[in-house]
Amino acid sequence: MVDEAQAPMLVNAVEGAVDYKGRTVFKSNSGGWRSAVFIIGVEVAERFAYYGISSNLITYLTGPLGQSTAAAAASVNAWSGTASLLPLLGAFVADSFLGRYRTIAVASLLYILGLILLTLSAMLPSLIGFECKMKNITSCSPPELQVILFFSSLYLVAVAQGGHKPCTQAFGADQFDGQDPEECKAKSKFFNWWYFGVCAGATVTRLIISYVQDNLSWALGFGIPCIAMVIALVVFLLGTTTYRYSIAQNDKGPFVRIGNVLVATFRNWRETPSNMATDQVESRGFLPDQSSQQFRFLNKALLEPNHLKENYYACSIAEVEEAKAVLRLVPIWGACLVYGIVFVQSSTFFTKQGATMDRLVVSGFKIPAASLQGFIDLTVIIIVPIYDCIFVPVSRAFSRKPSGITMLQRIGTGIFFSTLSMIVAALVEMKRLKTAQEYDLIDKPNVTIPMSVWWLLPQYLLFGVADVFTMVGMQEFFYDQVPTELKSIGLGLYLSVIGVGSFLSSFLISTIEKATGGDDRDSWFSNNLNRAHLDYFYWLLVGLSAVGFVAYLYLAKSYTYYRRGST
Numbered sequence: 001m002v003d004e005a006q007a008p009m010l011v012n013a014v015e016g017a018v019d020y021k022g023r024t025v026f027k028s029n030s031g032g033w034r035s036a037v038f039i040i041g042v043e044v045a046e047r048f049a050y051y052g053i054s055s056n057l058i059t060y061l062t063g064p065l066g067q068s069t070a071a072a073a074a075s076v077n078a079w080s081g082t083a084s085l086l087p088l089l090g091a092f093v094a095d096s097f098l099g100r101y102r103t104i105a106v107a108s109l110l111y112i113l114g115l116i117l118l119t120l121s122a123m124l125p126s127l128i129g130f131e132c133k134m135k136n137i138t139s140c141s142p143p144e145l146q147v148i149l150f151f152s153s154l155y156l157v158a159v160a161q162g163g164h165k166p167c168t169q170a171f172g173a174d175q176f177d178g179q180d181p182e183e184c185k186a187k188s189k190f191f192n193w194w195y196f197g198v199c200a201g202a203t204v205t206r207l208i209i210s211y212v213q214d215n216l217s218w219a220l221g222f223g224i225p226c227i228a229m230v231i232a233l234v235v236f237l238l239g240t241t242t243y244r245y246s247i248a249q250n251d252k253g254p255f256v257r258i259g260n261v262l263v264a265t266f267r268n269w270r271e272t273p274s275n276m277a278t279d280q281v282e283s284r285g286f287l288p289d290q291s292s293q294q295f296r297f298l299n300k301a302l303l304e305p306n307h308l309k310e311n312y313y314a315c316s317i318a319e320v321e322e323a324k325a326v327l328r329l330v331p332i333w334g335a336c337l338v339y340g341i342v343f344v345q346s347s348t349f350f351t352k353q354g355a356t357m358d359r360l361v362v363s364g365f366k367i368p369a370a371s372l373q374g375f376i377d378l379t380v381i382i383i384v385p386i387y388d389c390i391f392v393p394v395s396r397a398f399s400r401k402p403s404g405i406t407m408l409q410r411i412g413t414g415i416f417f418s419t420l421s422m423i424v425a426a427l428v429e430m431k432r433l434k435t436a437q438e439y440d441l442i443d444k445p446n447v448t449i450p451m452s453v454w455w456l457l458p459q460y461l462l463f464g465v466a467d468v469f470t471m472v473g474m475q476e477f478f479y480d481q482v483p484t485e486l487k488s489i490g491l492g493l494y495l496s497v498i499g500v501g502s503f504l505s506s507f508l509i510s511t512i513e514k515a516t517g518g519d520d521r522d523s524w525f526s527n528n529l530n531r532a533h534l535d536y537f538y539w540l541l542v543g544l545s546a547v548g549f550v551a552y553l554y555l556a557k558s559y560t561y562y563r564r565g566s567t
Helices: 005-011 033-053 057-062 069-098 101-129 144-173 181-215 218-238 254-270 278-283 292-305 317-335 337-347 348-354 369-399 409-440 452-481 482-514 534-558
Strands: 013-018 024-026 361-362 451-454
Touching: 013 069, 033 069, 033 101, 033 181, 033 218, 033 482, 057 069, 057 181, 069 101, 069 144, 069 337, 069 348, 069 482, 101 144, 101 218, 144 181, 144 278, 144 452, 181 218, 181 369, 181 452, 254 292, 317 337, 317 452, 317 482, 317 534, 337 348, 337 369, 337 409, 337 452, 337 482, 337 534, 348 369, 348 409, 348 452, 348 534, 369 452, 409 451, 409 452, 409 534, 451 452, 452 482
Parallel strands: none
Antiparallel strands: 013 024
């Protein structure tokens, strides 16, 4: 029997979590916003560091490293794609071995090491006395040691980010008890304000670090993000005593359980009696999701082995439902890839466009082209409070859903806005090319086109609106729709949308470069952007986005949420 003094403590206890010493953890003195603010602060610093590298990377590659525009864009896409896919590996390590807290700490140390080496690579030419005498720096090859050190440290940062990114966000969401109605609402808000913090960090770095890199020193531009990561690690460790640490709910790991289901399914499929009719299986009531045709055999072969064959391989209902939940995510993930392709354009070709335009803000000061990406983040910073404080309560009154609209509706809205952004980008690029032609600047790529860089602002703003819906929606969706022990993997899946999208973008660029260039022809991505046709590329992305959006609507309509009441 539990006495009256112990009862309130049990009600206050958080199921499935412990404190840093492995003891029962209570809602009154742990987790919630008291812990989440530490983790959001860590992510702000980490995003400051990451975007301090990625925002202006194409400028560094086409400048000090002397790459062509197409090669630099492909390099950026390959790196950002790798950085966005590695979270799947980092999440696997965290969920299966180290745990999220330890993975974050180790990843932070690797991050700092990578940034130190990156800074050193930028300093290397001056350290070894190398100096480019030519006026056109792109025709002067950098030291081979610098190139090797730069890309080695760049990909070390990608590895570190792969462990840091999914675990930090999952660890932050873990601080809220999904079984508690109030904390469940707070968790939904957490994803909004998480992305708000991410964009705040990105805005600062794009406005400040890009200027430092363009006008002062690349070494200093990489060194400041290194300091930011040191601060992030310190802040993270300060919150250690307040955190809630999730514990495994099953002796078998989640990957083992899902693997067992898939293996058993395959074995049972090979041994299924050919005369077993589908309607016989359906009549036994083992189709919780009647719309999921692809899972009929999972229910048949795994849940009722005794009705089929004595040597069939059986799994529990819970394990089958867990596997089905993960498999159901695959079509939605695939439909979101077109958003990933569009997403990466802002850090490559948008930046190169801006560099050709009039960037004069006041006398003697030109805004760095990469800084325009900050308007994506500024839009997010403005829209998130409006979304959270106005849109959600208003839409909730009509839909009766706690979050106003479902997670899938939110993602689809963002894909629609990203399609609009590419339409605007194509139209603006057509205007830029026409202006270059009118002023006889086609063959003068180093002369500023008399067209204000603020023409690019609408496409950046639409990108920001799309981010508020799709990026935050994907974060919450892939976190919410996986089993408890796979939360980091869920967030790794969301990041892999951007990763695979980056690789697909790189593949498109390489293919189009080969198809439209050569034989003294200017490709769509010519180094002389006045002879290139980025507008054709943008229209291609509009078409792909439209097809992807239709496919997404079809798949989202038939999707069944993993847990009753999920929105």
